[in-house]
Structure formats: C-alpha cells, structure tokens
Amino acid sequence: xxxxxxxxxxxxxxxGVLLLAGYIFPVLxxxxxxxxxVAVILAGFAVLVGISNLLIVHTGKIRQKQKGAAxxxxxxxxxxxxxxxxxLAHFDIPIAKSLFxxxxxxxxxxxxxxxxxxxxxxxTYASIRLLRRRINPLSVIFLVTAFLILVGTAPxxxxxxxxxxxxxxxxxxxxxxxxxxxxxxxxxGLGTLTTGLRILFGSDRPYGGNNG
Amino acid sequence: MTDNTLIELxxxxxxxxxxxxxxxxxxxxxxxxxAFREIPAYTRLRQAIGRVVEDGTRLHVSLGRGGxxxxxxxxxxxxLTLLRRLAELTSAGDQxxxxxxxxxxxxxxSQDTLQTASQASAQGVYDPSAGRLTxxxxxxxxxxxxxxxxxxxxxxxxxxxxxxxxxxxxxxAAERDNTFTLAASDNLAAQAVxxxxxxxxxxxxxxxxxxxxxxxxxxxxxxxxxxDILRWLIIAAILLGALFQLVQLLLSAGIQ
Numbered sequence: 444x445x446x447x448x449x450x451x452x453x454x455x456x457x458x459g460v461l462l463l464a465g466y467i468f469p470v471l472x473x474x475x476x477x478x479x480x481v482a483v484i485l486a487g488f489a490v491l492v493g494i495s496n497l498l499i500v501h502t503g504k505i506r507q508k509q510k511g512a513a514x515x516x517x518x519x520x521x522x523x524x525x526x527x528x529x530x531l532a533h534f535d536i537p538i539a540k541s542l543f544x545x546x547x548x549x550x551x552x553x554x555x556x557x558x559x560x561x562x563x564x565x566x567t568y569a570s571i572r573l574l575r576r577r578i579n580p581l582s583v584i585f586l587v588t589a590f591l592i593l594v595g596t597a598p599x600x601x602x603x604x605x606x607x608x609x610x611x612x613x614x615x616x617x618x619x620x621x622x623x624x625x626x627x628x629x630x631x632g633l634g635t636l637t638t639g640l641r642i643l644f645g646s647d648r649p650y651g652g653n654n655g
Numbered sequence: 656m657t658d659n660t661l662i663e664l665x666x667x668x669x670x671x672x673x674x675x676x677x678x679x680x681x682x683x684x685x686x687x688x689x690a691f692r693e694i695p696a697y698t699r700l701r702q703a704i705g706r707v708v709e710d711g712t713r714l715h716v717s718l719g720r721g722g723x724x725x726x727x728x729x730x731x732x733x734x735l736t737l738l739r740r741l742a743e744l745t746s747a748g749d750q751x752x753x754x755x756x757x758x759x760x761x762x763x764x765s766q767d768t769l770q771t772a773s774q775a776s777a778q779g780v781y782d783p784s785a786g787r788l789t790x791x792x793x794x795x796x797x798x799x800x801x802x803x804x805x806x807x808x809x810x811x812x813x814x815x816x817x818x819x820x821x822x823x824x825x826x827x828a829a830e831r832d833n834t835f836t837l838a839a840s841d842n843l844a845a846q847a848v849x850x851x852x853x854x855x856x857x858x859x860x861x862x863x864x865x866x867x868x869x870x871x872x873x874x875x876x877x878x879x880x881x882x883d884i885l886r887w888l889i890i891a892a893i894l895l896g897a898l899f900q901l902v903q904l905l906l907s908a909g910i911q
C-alpha cells in the first residue's frame with residue numbers, strides 16, 4: 444500500500460475511534476465537537492469542489508456537442524447568474540437580494556413541486572408495471588395495502604369519513620405497517636453498525652487505498 | 656447511574672462485542688467462508704455486469720445524498736464499497752462507470768474510488784468527470800442524474816445510498832430505457848417506492864450485504880454474520896420482553 448493510503452487510513456481510524464470514544468468519555472466531548480465542526484467546514488469546501496465539478500462536466504458536454512448541450516448552457520448561465528446575485532446579496536444590495544430570493548421562489552420551488560407532482564403519475568404507472576413484472580404474493584399484499592391506505596385516507600365526496608375504511612387504515616398503519624417498519628429499521632441499524640466498524644478497522648477505505 | 660448513561664454504556668458494550676466478533680470471524684473464516692441465503696438481485700447484478708463488459712455499454716451508480724457528517728452516511732459508504740467492487744469488475748470494459756451523487760463530499764469520494772479502482776486494474780481508465788455531483792436538493796439531484804441514465808449508453812443502473820421518494824424518478828427513467836436497475840435505500844419511503852418502481856429492489860439490511868455478496872473480502876462476510884447474530888439477539892430480547900410483560904400482567908391480574 445502506498446504512503447498516501449497508509450496515512451489516510453491511520454487518520455481515518457484515529458479520528459473515528461476518538462469520535463466514538465467522545466460518546467462514552469465526557470472528557471473527550473469537547474474534542475469531539477471540535478472535530479465535527481472541522482468536518483462541517485470541510486464539507487462546505489467540498490460543495491465548492493462539487494460545483495466546480497458540475498461546471499467542468501457541463502462545459503465538457505457543450506465543447507463536445509453532446510446530446511443535451513443546450514440544457515448544459517442554460518445550467519451554466521443560470522448557475523453563474525445565481526452565484527453573482529448571491530454574491531452581491533451578501534453585500535446588502537437590495538435589488539440583488541430580492542432577485543436572489545425571487546429566483547428561488549419563482550423558479551426552483553415551482554420546478555421541484557412539479558417534479559413532486561410528477562411522482563404521482565410515475566408511481567401509479569410503476570404500480571401497474573409491478574403487477575406485470577413481478578406477480579407474487581408480496582407484490583399483491585403491497586398493492587392491496589397501498590390501495591387500502593389510499594381509500595382510507597382520501598376524502599370521499601358526499602360520504603365524508605367512512606369509519607370502516609378509516610379504522611382499517613389506522614389498524615394497518617398501527618400494527619402490521621409499524622411492525623414491519625420497525626423490523627426494517629432494526630436491520631438498517633445493524634447494517635449501519637457493521638459498516639461503521641468496517642470503516643474503523645480500515646477494511647472499507649472510500650478515501651483511497653485497497654479495500655480488504 | 657441515569658437511564659441515558661446506562662443506554663450509552665450498553666451501546667458501547669454492543670459495539671465492542673460486535674467489533675470483537677467481526678475481527679474474530681474474519682480471521683477464523685478466511686479459509687472457509689459461510690454460505691448465505693441467495694439474494695436474486697445480486698445474482699442478476701453479476702449477470703448485468705457481465706453484459707456491460709461484453710456489450711461495451713456503461714454502468715451507472717447513483718449514491719444518493721447521504722452526507723458524510725449525517726447518520727445516513729453508512730448507506731453511502733455501502734454504496735461506495737459496491738462501487739469499488741463494480742469498478743474493478745467492469746475495468747475490462749470499454750468505458751468506465753458513471754457515478755452520480757447528491758452530496759459534494761460523496762462526489763469527491765466517488766472520484767477517489769474510481770481512481771483507486773482504475774489504478775488497481777491493468778486496463779483501467781480514469782475519467783475525472785465520471786464522478787459527478789448532479790444537484791444539492793433531492794429533486795435537482797434526480798433531475799441531474801436522469802440525463803446520465805438516458806444519454807450515456809447505460810445498460811445497468813445501481814441506485815444505492817440514501818434516497819427519498821425522488822428515487823422513483825430515477826428508477827422510472829431506467830425502466831423506460833429497458834436497462835437493469837438494482838435499487839436500495841436506508842429510507843423507508845424510498846424503499847416503498849423502489850419496491851414498486853425498480854426492477855430489483857433491496858429491502859432493509861440487504862443494502863449493507865452488498866460487499867459480502869460481491870466478494871469484497873472476509874471482513875464483509877464476517878460483518879454480515881455478526882449482523883445475523885445481533886438480529887437473533889434482538890429477536891430473543893423482544894420475545895423475552897414480551898414474555899416478561901405477559902407474566903407481569905398475569906401476576907397483577909392474579910393479585911387483584
């Protein structure tokens with residue numbers, strides 16, 4: 444293993460152990476907080492690196508005249524304009540501040556809301572496809588449960604609340620669904636624990652070096 | 656001793672025992688790896704990876720948006736481990752994998768993982784633009800990753816990490832292109848939508864088993880065995896707790 448790999452592994456393991464120990468030994472909690480603050484600052488710098496990467500990828504698309512190059516041009520122009528507005532807003536220039544807020548409220552927010560609405564269509568279509576692709580008892584239970592929750596939650600015109608449906612919905616949510624969710628979350632918790640241990644042992648090294 | 660201190664202490668003891676078990680089993684079982692139940696999604700992933708290499712198409716791995724300093728980072732780490740293994744397996748192919756993520760630090764780590772994998776293989780080609788940050792909010796991330804799925808000659812998609820319901824948009828884009836999709840998330844809502852929309856969804860802890868099923872090393876198989884041991888301990892604790900409650904109820908009813 445190269446020196447860089449050994450060095451980063453030692454740093455990762457040492458700080459991982461110290462952070463873990465900070466939860467148990469109060470004397471280390473100040474140090475734990477300091478390390479976490481440093482990590483937050485580094486994550487902030489990582490955003491700058493990530494945005495530079497986004498610029499490089501889309502500039503490359505425009506240069507190579509790839510499919511969707513026009514969208515890449517729009518992305519780069521809007522990114523630079525938003526960056527400029529945000530920069531000027533930082534110096535309390537009123538028009539920049541207002542335009543910066545408007546850009547979020549009138550462009551980003553409606554687009555994201557529309558994508559959320561699109562999900563309804565996507566999921567309805569996916570449910571139909573599920574019956575075609577994977578017909579088994581679990582898929583049928585999944586779809587029947589989703590349907591019962593939907594009809595138990597949705598307001599019924601002229602009928603109002605239908606006690607049988609809303610009680611059934613409540614029972615499903617409180618018993619089988621909650622039990623299943625807890626089981627899945629316990630599994631996720633155990634997976635998280637062992638993944639953390641693998642990183643502490645230096646077996647998983649996403650920061651470079653060979654995994655083992 | 657307060658309740659919180661007691662819980663922290665129990666947690667620490669569980670971590671220590673798990674660590675000892677992982678190390679012990681990894682050393683003992685280096686020669687005779689255990690047999691795990693078959694997860695069809697991983698078997699089909701291996702076949703899909705074979706097709707990527709044969710067809711000269713590309714693999715797309717999406718790591719979600721679990722930041723490194725958030726509790727969701729473990730799923731992203733599991734995704735990175737799988738990425739490393741898949742990058743090695745596809746290194747004989749014509750084109751390197753594409754990785755998209757919704758967190759900047761994750762994008763940097765994905766580039767590092769791709770670079771390390773390419774250095775480890777004889778034919779590996781490293782393309783710095785292959786590890787991409789596509790957006791910093793859930794839907795901008797999905798909107799940025801969809802063109803990668805549709806326009807870059809992708810035949811296999813792996814969505815592994817922390818996603819929300821926006822994962823359905825990614826799975827739908829992959830489905831429309833008739834590409835193979837394996838999808839896993841640590842988020843319950845995402846697991847539900849992926850169960851409906853992805854070709855090969857993974858549920859719960861199956862996400863963290865990726866390393867063990869893709870032969871990433873003895874520590875991965877040992878950690879999966881430890882997960883099983885801990886699961887049985889939890890089941891026993893839940894049953895004992897329920898039994899204890901029942902006995903208490905019966906005794907109090909008998910006294911009255």
